[in-house]
Structure formats: structure tokens, C-alpha cells
Amino acid sequence: MDTLVLVWNNAASIGRMLVEHVLIVLCGVGCAIVTGVALGIVITLNERLAKAVLYIAAMLMTIPSIALFGLLIPVLSLIGQGIGFLPAAIALFLYSQLPILRNTYAAIRNLDPALREAALGMGMTPWQRLLRVEMPIAVPIIMAGVRMAVVMNIGIAAIATYIGAGGLGRLISRGISQSDPRQLVAGAVIVALLAILADMVLAALQWRLTPEGMRPRRARFWRRGPVSYNNTAEAR
Structure with a gap:
């Protein structure tokens, strides 16, 4: 109850932190979606390049977030942006590369060769084949990588408060520094709820972007409504 009272009494400031966190x-x-999907498509053309790019992206993921923020501070200080929003956004951009890159590469690379041959037989150019055949089929796997990146980085963004980026991490850091469990619990719970909500929204978007014939049967059931008993045999 004490935590709920704290959140209610500080709703305006917590709202501002939430907006900062989301931004x-x-x-x-x-930005990672734009570059990651594009680069993921490009590296499907060269296996050696793919291995190198994916290895570098994996190496970036092994760097602790605090260390990465620390590495960005002296570099961005040269343009007067050593702390605050910019280094936090760049760090999240780098951490997002691996799941988006890897899923895009896997989705395009593992596409059924028969589909490519059919597209070529219809006279499609490589760009038409990519946009009309390969990308629609790859959307579910690419979106799975995006969902993973978003959920992961919602948690990492909380640490960005230590470089002055703001966000919900302020509540957590204040709870630790002031030995106030109410702020600590409030910050942790709101971050967790934000991650769950973001995943649900992206799951709905993934369903909408997936070609109708590839959507899960349960999703089609709810969209079209239940099958009547009179049409059971026909439905089968």
C-alpha cells in the first residue's frame, strides 16, 4: 500500500520519467530496426561477411551496459554530449543489433528455395522478389527479434539514469541511495509492466503484419469468430 500511495502522490513526475524512458x-x-533489417538482408549475399557482422554484434552484447556507457562518455564529450539522452540511445542501438540482425539473416537465408524460383519464374526482379515474397514471409521472425530487443532494452534503459539520461531508473536509483524500498519496488514494477505491455503491443503488430495464410490458427479463429456446429464438417 505504501508503494501505491507513493506512486499516486508522485504520478506527474513518474509520468515524465515514463515518457523519458519510452523515448x-x-x-x-x-534506429536499430532500420539499420539491422537492412544489414541483415545485405549479409545474406555473403556468408563470410555474415559471420563477421554477427560476430561483432555478439561481441557488443557481451559488454556490460555500465561499461558501454562509460566508453561512450569520453567519445561523445568531444561534441558536448558525453552524458544524457544521446549516449543512452546509442547504447540501446548497439544492444539491439544482434537480435534484429540475426533474425533477419535467418529469416531470409532459410527461405524455401522453391519460393524464390517461383518468383523468378513469374518474372520478378530481385527487388520485387524481396519486397513481395521474401519480406512478408520473414516478418514474423524479424518481429520476434524486434520484440526481444525492445523488452531487453527497456530493462537496460533503467541503468542509463546513472549517466543523466533520466527515465524510470531514477526511481530505482533513488530507492537504493535513500534506502527507500517503496521507490525501488515502484521503479522495478513499472519497468516490468512497461516491458510486458510493449511485448503485447508488438505481438499484436506482428500478427497484423504476418500474411493471413501464415497467421496462427487461434488468431484466425478469434478474428473470424467461432465455427458453428452446423458447419463443423465443412470446417474440417
């Missing part, structure tokens, strides 16, 4: 994640992951 950091949107900026970092949004």
Missing part, C-alpha cells in the same frame, strides 16, 4: 527505447531500437 530512449524508441529512439535506440527504432
Whole structure:
């Protein structure tokens, strides 16, 4: 109850922290989607390049977030942006690369060769084949990588408060520094709820972007409504 009272009494400031948190994640992951999907498509053309790019992306994931923030501070200080929003967004951008890159590469690379041959037989150019055949089929796997990146970086963004980026991490850091479990619990719970909500929204978007014939049967059931008993045999 004490935590709920704290949240209610500080709803305005917590709301501002929530907006800051969402903006950091949107900026970092949004830019990563553009570059990660594009690069993931490019590396499908060269296996050696793919191995090198994926290895570098995996290496970036092994760097602790605090260390990465620390490495970015002296570099960005040269342009007067050593702390704050920019280094946090760049760190999230780098952390988002691996799941998006890997899923895009796997989705395009493992596409059924018969589909490519059919597209070629229809006279499609490589760009038409990519946009009309390969990308629609790859959407579910690519979106799975995006969901993973978003959920992961919502948690990492909380640490960005230690470099002045703001966000919900302020509540957690204040709870630790002031030995106030109410702020600590409030910050942790709100971050967790935000991650769950983001995953649900992206799951719905993934379903919408997936070609109808590839959507899960349960999703089609709920969209079209239950099958009547009179049509059971026909449905089978």
C-alpha cells in the first residue's frame, strides 16, 4: 500500500520519467530496426561477411551496459554530449543489433528455395522478389527479434539514469541511495509492466503484419469468430 500511495502522490513526475524512458527505447531500437533489417538482408549475399557482422554484434552484447556507457562518455564529450539522452540511445542501438540482425539473416537465408524460383519464374526482379515474397514471409521472425530487443532494452534503459539520461531508473536509483524500498519496488514494477505491455503491443503488430495464410490458427479463429456446429464438417 505504501508503494501505491507513493506512486499516486508522485504520478506527474513518474509520468515524465515514463515518457523519458519510452523515448530512449524508441529512439535506440527504432534506429536499430532500420539499420539491422537492412544489414541483415545485405549479409545474406555473403556468408563470410555474415559471420563477421554477427560476430561483432555478439561481441557488443557481451559488454556490460555500465561499461558501454562509460566508453561512450569520453567519445561523445568531444561534441558536448558525453552524458544524457544521446549516449543512452546509442547504447540501446548497439544492444539491439544482434537480435534484429540475426533474425533477419535467418529469416531470409532459410527461405524455401522453391519460393524464390517461383518468383523468378513469374518474372520478378530481385527487388520485387524481396519486397513481395521474401519480406512478408520473414516478418514474423524479424518481429520476434524486434520484440526481444525492445523488452531487453527497456530493462537496460533503467541503468542509463546513472549517466543523466533520466527515465524510470531514477526511481530505482533513488530507492537504493535513500534506502527507500517503496521507490525501488515502484521503479522495478513499472519497468516490468512497461516491458510486458510493449511485448503485447508488438505481438499484436506482428500478427497484423504476418500474411493471413501464415497467421496462427487461434488468431484466425478469434478474428473470424467461432465455427458453428452446423458447419463443423465443412470446417474440417
